[in-house]
Amino acid sequence: QLDFWLAPRGPGHPVDVRVPFASLQPLKAHLEANGVSYSIMIEDVQALVDHEQMEMLRSRRQLPLSTNTFDYATYHSLDEIYAFMDLLVAEKPNLVSKLEIGRSTENRPLYVLKFSKGGKNRPAVWIDTGIHSREWVTQASGVWFAKKIVLDHENDKDLASILDKMDIFLEIVTNPDGFVFTQTQNRMWRKTRSRHSDSTCIGVDPNRNWDAGFGGPGASRNPCSETYHGPYANSEPEVKAIVDFVKNHGNIKAFVSIHSYSQLLLYPYGYTSTPVPDQKELHQISEKAVAALSSLYGTNYKYGSIITTIYQASGGTIDWTYNQGIKYSFTFELRDTGRYGFLLPAKQIVPTAQETWLALKVIMLHAQGHLY
Amino acid sequence: DIGDVGHKYHLELVLEDVLDKDSTVNCTAEVLYHLGNKNIAPDVHFTIEGELKNTDEADNIFYNRIKSLEKELVAENIPDSHGNVSPEMEPIRLLAWVASGYVIWQNSTENTKFQLAQIKHVKQVKRSDEYLEFDYMILLHEMVSQEIIPWQMTVLWHPQHGVQVTQDSRQPKHA
Numbered sequence: 247q248l249d250f251w252l253a254p255r256g257p258g259h260p261v262d263v264r265v266p267f268a269s270l271q272p273l274k275a276h277l278e279a280n281g282v283s284y285s286i287m288i289e290d291v292q293a294l295v296d297h298e299q300m301e302m303l304r305s306r307r308q309l310p311l312s313t314n315t316f317d318y319a320t321y322h323s324l325d326e327i328y329a330f331m332d333l334l335v336a337e338k339p340n341l342v343s344k345l346e347i348g349r350s351t352e353n354r355p356l357y358v359l360k361f362s363k364g365g366k367n368r369p370a371v372w373i374d375t376g377i378h379s380r381e382w383v384t385q386a387s388g389v390w391f392a393k394k395i396v397l398d399h400e401n402d403k404d405l406a407s408i409l410d411k412m413d414i415f416l417e418i419v420t421n422p423d424g425f426v427f428t429q430t431q432n433r434m435w436r437k438t439r440s441r442h443s444d445s446t447c448i449g450v451d452p453n454r455n456w457d458a459g460f461g462g463p464g465a466s467r468n469p470c471s472e473t474y475h476g477p478y479a480n481s482e483p484e485v486k487a488i489v490d491f492v493k494n495h496g497n498i499k500a501f502v503s504i505h506s507y508s509q510l511l512l513y514p515y516g517y518t519s520t521p522v523p524d525q526k527e528l529h530q531i532s533e534k535a536v537a538a539l540s541s542l543y544g545t546n547y548k549y550g551s552i553i554t555t556i557y558q559a560s561g562g563t564i565d566w567t568y569n570q571g572i573k574y575s576f577t578f579e580l581r582d583t584g585r586y587g588f589l590l591p592a593k594q595i596v597p598t599a600q601e602t603w604l605a606l607k608v609i610m611l612h613a614q615g616h617l618y
Numbered sequence: 619d620i621g622d623v624g625h626k627y628h629l630e631l632v633l634e635d636v637l638d639k640d641s642t643v644n645c646t647a648e649v650l651y652h653l654g655n656k657n658i659a660p661d662v663h664f665t666i667e668g669e670l671k672n673t674d675e676a677d678n679i680f681y682n683r684i685k686s687l688e689k690e691l692v693a694e695n696i697p698d699s700h701g702n703v704s705p706e707m708e709p710i711r712l713l714a715w716v717a718s719g720y721v722i723w724q725n726s727t728e729n730t731k732f733q734l735a736q737i738k739h740v741k742q743v744k745r746s747d748e749y750l751e752f753d754y755m756i757l758l759h760e761m762v763s764q765e766i767i768p769w770q771m772t773v774l775w776h777p778q779h780g781v782q783v784t785q786d787s788r789q790p791k792h793a
Contacts, residue, residue: 589700589735
């Protein structure tokens with residue numbers, strides 16, 4: 247049952263052999279008993295074969311030639327998502343443009359799609375997905391939102407009215423380094439891929455790295471922790487890029503950061519139990535947004551401030567944006583509630599995106615009708 | 619709040635059959651988290667109002683299928699990265715879910731919220747008796763710390779005798 251990959255040639259010449267699992271121990275014993283030295287070149291051939299199969303299937307999938315043939319009901323690679331963005335811009339250049347707002351730790355471009363019907367520095371809505379790389383349904387939903395905006399910008403009266411007054415900025419892959427890592431090495435990777443201290447551990451939690459209660463309870467100062475806040479606020483280029491963008495733009499009126507999982511709609515604060523001054527209004531918007539979301543498939547969401555609804559978390563995105571004066575700051579935790587968790591089946595991508603979009607429209611519509 | 623003892627919670631919950639959303643059963647429970655020593659599992663007492671569905675047929679089909687395998691079952695990454703679970707692996711996943719419930723219970727405090735994130739690896743262990751035995755390596759997701767914790771558990775199952783976790787141990791996290 248031994249499968250020789252480098253056949254015996256004679257004494258002094260090495261031999262490579264694939265050994266079925268059941269024959270491993272007997273073979274090792276035999277070699278050792280006869281003083282034949284050996285080393286393991288490939289631990290698990292089947293794993294390699296499986297991986298290659300998968301890779302081949304993927305490359306055989308032709309790159310879609312338009313956003314109409316793009317498969318929204320499956321998870322895509324970073325390259326595929328970046329290619330999608332370019333396709334979308336090419337198809338609708340009067341509505342969509344692509345901005346590079348910075349570079350990640352591993353020097354990947356950070357792209358934001360801008361949806362605008364004109365004007366100059368209009369009040370804007372910001373949406374980001376994929377800040378935590380393992381939350382795959384969020385990047386996938388971001389792709390769907392982008393297409394949805396293009397499809398509906400004229401015929402959906404709510405969206406048309408929003409775009410008459412406001413621009414929409416959408417960052418689909420907010421943490422590209424982490425995202426690539428989830429595809430190549432560790433599906434459960436959450437953080438960035440930066441190395442700061444002389445710790446062997448890599449990565450900072452980008453949702454603890456913002457300058458709002460930075461370093462306080464609700465984040466970890468241990469570089470090996472999943473909630474490591476980093477050496478200082480905005481240490482992560484992925485975070486700094488958004489901070490710079492928001493400050494330079496100066497006219498963002500609603501900010502939505504999207505995560506999974508738990509099925510929650512949250513508003514600030516996470517770092518303190520002091521309620522925000524706009525608590526009542528944000529709570530009412532949340533109630534309406536959640537009702538709209540549930541109306542589609544009956545998906546149940548809870549809502550409230552971060553600290554009262556999930557846990558104390560310091561240095562979070564929307565705590566910072568709220569303190570910058572962006573009143574309508576919200577975070578979503580999308581499907582599900584733990585049955586599949588981060589490994590949400592691809593067939594749930596589109597339903598998740600569809601229902602979430604209804605909630606997003608409630609928020610955007612409210613902002614548009616209550617500009618400040 | 620029970621002075622010097624701990625915190626007791628009274629819960630009213632609805633159990634929903636994962637395989638049949640319309641099938642629900644009411645349940646009441648009392649959970650006591652002990653003060654001080656975090657190494658003791660919380661006390662749990664519960665009452666189910668009504669009956670759980672009979673699963674004998676499906677249990678026996680699964681049991682006989684595994685018993686008749688020529689080689690011990692081995693599998694990994696359930697679900698896979700895309701959330702896929704093959705139909706043959708679905709009972710293996712459900713078994714892990716139940717067994718991980720025990721591990722979660724034994725390791726829960728008022729400040730933890732665990733979910734089974736993934737089965738990294740499962741290997742059937744041959745037995746001479748009627749039980750099925752599986753050696754699982756699972757990943758638990760702890761919501762508050764956001765940590766992914768590898769955990770090994772040895773699970774025994776038999777259609778009439780139910781699930782038992784005979785051994786479990788927390789594993790070191792990879793870098």
